[in-house]
Amino acid sequence: MTVHPLSTGTQPAGDEAPIVLSVEHLSLDFRLRTEILHAVRDVSFVLRRGETLCLVGESGSGKSVTARALLRILDRNGAITGGRILLGNQGEEIDVAALSDRDPKLLQIRGGRIGLIFQEPMSSLSPVHTIGSQIIEALRLHRRMDKKQARAETIELLRQVEIPNPDKMVDRYTFEFSGGMRQRAMIAMALAADPDILIADEPTTALDVTTQAEILDLIKRLQVSRGMAMLLITHDMGVVAEVADAVAVMRYGRIVEAGSAEDIFHDARHPYTVRLLNSTVKLEQNQRTAARAETSTQARQPVLSVRNLSKVYGASSAWFGGNSHALKAVDDVSLDLYPGENLGIVGESGSGKTTLGRLILRTVEPSAGTVTYHGAGAPMDVTALSKQGLKAFHRDVRLVFQDPFASLNPRMTVKEIIGDPLYVSGKMRGAAIEARVAELLTLVGLDPMAMERYPHAFSGGQRQRIGIARALALDPKIIIADEATAALDVSIRAQILDLLLDIQQKLGLSFIFISHDISVVRYFCDRVAVMRLGKLVEVGTAEQICTQPQHPYTQSLISAVPNPDPRNKRMLHRTRYVA
Amino acid sequence: MLAHTFIEGTPETGPAVSSLQAGKPIETAVAGPWRLIWTKFARNKVALVAGVIILALYLIGLFAEFLAPALPDAARPQFTNAPPQELRLFVTEQDGSQRFQLHVTGYTMSVDQVSLRRSYVIDENAVVPIGFLVKGAPYKLWGLFPSDVHLLGPLKSTDTMYLLGTDKLGRDLLSRLIHGTRVSMSIGLIGVAISLCLGVTLGAISGFYGGVVDLVIQRIIEVISSMPTIPLWLGLAAAIPLSWSPLTVYFLITLIVSLFGWTGLAREVRGRFFALRGEDFVTAARLDGSSERRLIFRHIMPSLTSHILAVVTLALPTMIVAETALSFLGIGLKAPVVSWGVLLQDAQNVRTIAGAPWLLMWPAGAVVLTVLAYNFLGDGLRDAADPYES
Numbered sequence: 001m002t003v004h005p006l007s008t009g010t011q012p013a014g015d016e017a018p019i020v021l022s023v024e025h026l027s028l029d030f031r032l033r034t035e036i037l038h039a040v041r042d043v044s045f046v047l048r049r050g051e052t053l054c055l056v057g058e059s060g061s062g063k064s065v066t067a068r069a070l071l072r073i074l075d076r077n078g079a080i081t082g083g084r085i086l087l088g089n090q091g092e093e094i095d096v097a098a099l100s101d102r103d104p105k106l107l108q109i110r111g112g113r114i115g116l117i118f119q120e121p122m123s124s125l126s127p128v129h130t131i132g133s134q135i136i137e138a139l140r141l142h143r144r145m146d147k148k149q150a151r152a153e154t155i156e157l158l159r160q161v162e163i164p165n166p167d168k169m170v171d172r173y174t175f176e177f178s179g180g181m182r183q184r185a186m187i188a189m190a191l192a193a194d195p196d197i198l199i200a201d202e203p204t205t206a207l208d209v210t211t212q213a214e215i216l217d218l219i220k221r222l223q224v225s226r227g228m229a230m231l232l233i234t235h236d237m238g239v240v241a242e243v244a245d246a247v248a249v250m251r252y253g254r255i256v257e258a259g260s261a262e263d264i265f266h267d268a269r270h271p272y273t274v275r276l277l278n279s280t281v282k283l284e285q286n287q288r289t290a291a292r293a294e295t296s297t298q299a300r301q302p303v304l305s306v307r308n309l310s311k312v313y314g315a316s317s318a319w320f321g322g323n324s325h326a327l328k329a330v331d332d333v334s335l336d337l338y339p340g341e342n343l344g345i346v347g348e349s350g351s352g353k354t355t356l357g358r359l360i361l362r363t364v365e366p367s368a369g370t371v372t373y374h375g376a377g378a379p380m381d382v383t384a385l386s387k388q389g390l391k392a393f394h395r396d397v398r399l400v401f402q403d404p405f406a407s408l409n410p411r412m413t414v415k416e417i418i419g420d421p422l423y424v425s426g427k428m429r430g431a432a433i434e435a436r437v438a439e440l441l442t443l444v445g446l447d448p449m450a451m452e453r454y455p456h457a458f459s460g461g462q463r464q465r466i467g468i469a470r471a472l473a474l475d476p477k478i479i480i481a482d483e484a485t486a487a488l489d490v491s492i493r494a495q496i497l498d499l500l501l502d503i504q505q506k507l508g509l510s511f512i513f514i515s516h517d518i519s520v521v522r523y524f525c526d527r528v529a530v531m532r533l534g535k536l537v538e539v540g541t542a543e544q545i546c547t548q549p550q551h552p553y554t555q556s557l558i559s560a561v562p563n564p565d566p567r568n569k570r571m572l573h574r575t576r577y578v579a
Numbered sequence: 580m581l582a583h584t585f586i587e588g589t590p591e592t593g594p595a596v597s598s599l600q601a602g603k604p605i606e607t608a609v610a611g612p613w614r615l616i617w618t619k620f621a622r623n624k625v626a627l628v629a630g631v632i633i634l635a636l637y638l639i640g641l642f643a644e645f646l647a648p649a650l651p652d653a654a655r656p657q658f659t660n661a662p663p664q665e666l667r668l669f670v671t672e673q674d675g676s677q678r679f680q681l682h683v684t685g686y687t688m689s690v691d692q693v694s695l696r697r698s699y700v701i702d703e704n705a706v707v708p709i710g711f712l713v714k715g716a717p718y719k720l721w722g723l724f725p726s727d728v729h730l731l732g733p734l735k736s737t738d739t740m741y742l743l744g745t746d747k748l749g750r751d752l753l754s755r756l757i758h759g760t761r762v763s764m765s766i767g768l769i770g771v772a773i774s775l776c777l778g779v780t781l782g783a784i785s786g787f788y789g790g791v792v793d794l795v796i797q798r799i800i801e802v803i804s805s806m807p808t809i810p811l812w813l814g815l816a817a818a819i820p821l822s823w824s825p826l827t828v829y830f831l832i833t834l835i836v837s838l839f840g841w842t843g844l845a846r847e848v849r850g851r852f853f854a855l856r857g858e859d860f861v862t863a864a865r866l867d868g869s870s871e872r873r874l875i876f877r878h879i880m881p882s883l884t885s886h887i888l889a890v891v892t893l894a895l896p897t898m899i900v901a902e903t904a905l906s907f908l909g910i911g912l913k914a915p916v917v918s919w920g921v922l923l924q925d926a927q928n929v930r931t932i933a934g935a936p937w938l939l940m941w942p943a944g945a946v947v948l949t950v951l952a953y954n955f956l957g958d959g960l961r962d963a964a965d966p967y968e969s
Binding site: 032035036037038039041060251252253254255256257258259260263264267269270273361363391394395398399401402403406407408409410411412420421424425467470 | 598
C-alpha cells in the first residue's frame, strides 16, 4: 500500500498559517483480553493556527483515541507505540508522546495549551459544583488568578459563549442548564485557560439540529476570533462540510484519505471516503417518491387514526391540590396513517414525538383523545381496549427500538429473542419456531446459522436487524420505528433504511418513523409530521416539508440541517425561529 | 492546507489486531454467558481455592459418618480432656529396627490428688496401630445404609485414637468436628434457601410493580432490619419448648435465622429489577405479549442469576456465624445435635481454654476458615458475575 500525494506536497510557507501541533506517524495499541488492538496506526496530521481539521470516521475508527492521545488521557491498557506529537511552544517543540505520565509539563498542556470539549456535557461537568466554580478552578490553576479576577473572567467567558445573564448563571448548577447551555458552559471551561488548540470530540452529537447549528456557529466564531487551531471529531459529514478547512478520514485506525474540505467532498479518491459521502448524500433524496408514482392517500381508509390525543404529566390531582407544573407532553395531536404509507414524525428532543409513539401503543396511557385501528375486523378503539385486546393489537402494531444494544436481552440467544413473540402468542412450538426464525433472519439479511448465538456477538447494525426480525415475527400491519437508526453509523444507517423499504415492498407494511434526523425522514417517508412542544406544527409530504416548509418553525429546523457540501453551507444563512 | 493524500490498495475489512504473544493465533472462541463467567472466575485463583475448600467441607459433611473415626457421642470417661495425639509413621521394634506402621501412641494418665486434675503423658511404648478403611463402630450412612467401615481408625476396635484430643466427657473431638460440619454447613444452606425464596420473590415483586406494593414491602424490610438481631433471636429461640426433638429445634433455628436474613437480598433484587424493568428489552418482551410472570422469570431473572448467586454466597457465612453464635450462647442447637457452635460451647470458660485449648482452637478455626472461604468465593463470583463488563 502506498500513500499518494495528489496536490503539491510542499506548501509555500508564506500564505500558510503557522503549525501549532503536528502528529507524526502516531501508533497506539490497546491490550485486550484476547488480542492486541492496533487502534491507531501511522497517523500523521498537522493543526494550523486559526484552522479546523475534522477527523471523520465511524465508530471504532480510532478518531477519539487519537484526540485523547494528544492529551495523553488514554485508558490504562492503551499505550503509544510509535510516532511523535510535536507541540510548538514559542520556538521550541515539546514531544507530548515522549513525556512521562507525571511530567508537570503534561499538566500544563492539559487544559492549558489544549482545551477539550466532550460529547456529553452532563457527564463531563460536575453535578455538585456550580458552573462558575468549575471554570474559576480552571482559571486559578492555569492562569494564576485570584478569586475576584477569576470570577470576573468567568462571567466574561460565559458572555462570550452567549449564555444570557452570565452574572446570574455563574452560580447555577449543571442540572439547571439545558443540553445546549451545558455545552456552552463546557466550551467556556475549555477556553478558560486560553488554549492554542481546541479539541472538540463530537461536540454536537447529543444536541438537537437547531442547537447543533448554534453551537457550531459559536465554536467557529470563537476559533476565528481567538485564532485557535481546532481538531473537530465527528461522524457527521454534514457537520464536516459546514466547518472544516481540512479533513482526515479515518477507518480502522488509519487515515485513509486527507485533504482540504474541497478535495474530500468533490474529489474523493479512496473507496471508503466515496462510500461515506454516498451514504450521506443518498439520504438527501427521497426514496419513496422515486419508488412509487403517486398515492392518492385521501381516497383510502386510514389504517390508524389518532384523534385529539393528549398526554399531561403531573396534572393528576395531587394531595395538596397543586398542579401548576402540569406538562403537556403531547397536546391535541390528530394524525392518520394510510396502508402502505411511511409517516415520519420529526421534532427536537422534548417535542413529544417518542411519547406520541408510546401513546399509540398504549405503553403510556393517554390523558385524552382516541386511537382507532382499522385492522382485519371492525375498527378498534385502542384507548378502550382490555388487556387481552391490547395483546392482539400489539401483534399487529410492532415497535422497533432505538438502541440495538439495550433492546435485545443479553441472556437469550437470537433464536429465543426472535422466537419469543411466536412462543408467547401460542402460534407455534419447537421446530416450527426454528423454521420461522430462519426465514425471518434470511429476510433481514442475516445468516440463519447465527440463531444460536447471543446478541453480544453481533455488531450494532446486525443487532438492529435482529430487532427488526423480532418486530416482523407476527406478521404485523404497522411498525413504529422509534429513532431506529439513530444509534447507527451513517453507512449502516442507509443499509437499514433500505432494508426496511425492501421489507415494506414485500410485506405491504405501514411505518410510523419517529426521528430527530431530517435527512433520514426525508429519505424514508411519504409524509412528515413536525412536532414542537407536544403540538403538531405542520404535516405535509416529505418533499414539501424539506424543500418548501410553510411553518416558520419547520423552516428554521430545515435550515439548521447541515448540508454535506462545503460549497453550499446551509447553516450560514439559516432562519431562526423565535417562539 | 493539508495536501490531498490517500491510501491505495484494497480497503481493509476489519480493525487491525494481533495476538498477545507473537506467533500465536488469535483465539476467537464463541462462548455463552455462563462459560464467560466461569473463565473470568477461574482467573481469580484465591476465589478458586476458596471454592475448592467449600466443596471439600461439604463433602466432609456429606460423608461424616464414614470420615469420622468414631461416633460423635461415644464417651470414654477414662479419657476426659485428653490432648491431641500425633499421627506417626514408623514403629521401632524391640530389636531396634524400624517398620512402617501408621500409629498413635497411648497415654498414661495421672490424677493430681489435690486439684483432681488429670494429666496425660505420652507413653512411647503403647503403640496403637492405625489403618485405613477399618471396621469400627457401626453406623447408618444418612440413616439408611448400615455399615461399620471408617476411613481412618485403630485396627483394633477397642483401641482409641484422638487426633484432635477429647472433650470433658472423653468424646473424640475430630469425630464431633466432622459431624458438626454437616450440621453447620447445611444450616447455612437451608437458611439461605429460605431467605432466597423470600428475598427474590418479595424483591422481584417490589421492584417490578413499584408504587404502593413497593412502598409496603420496603417498609416491612426496614422494620425487620431495624430490629436488634441478637435479642430477637434469643427471644424466639427461648420460646422453643424444651421438649421438642433436636431435629425440630434445628429446623426452627434455621427458620428464625433466615427470617431475618432475606432483607438484604430483597433489596438487591429490587434494585436490579428497578433498573431492568425500564430496559428496552423488557418493554419489547411486554409488547411481544409476555405475561407479567413470564417477564419476571423468563426475561428479567436470567440477568440476575449470577448476581443472586454472588449475594447468596456472601449470605451463607452470616448464617453460619449466626448459628454458631446462637449455639454458643446455649439457645441454639443443643446436645445431642453436634454443630461447631455446640462444640464451642464447651470452650466457654477460661479453665478449659487453659487446660484444653484444642476445644476452642479447632471449632473456631473451622468457622473462620469457612467464613473466609465463603467471602473470597462470593467476591470472586461477584466480580465474575458480569461477563460483558470488559
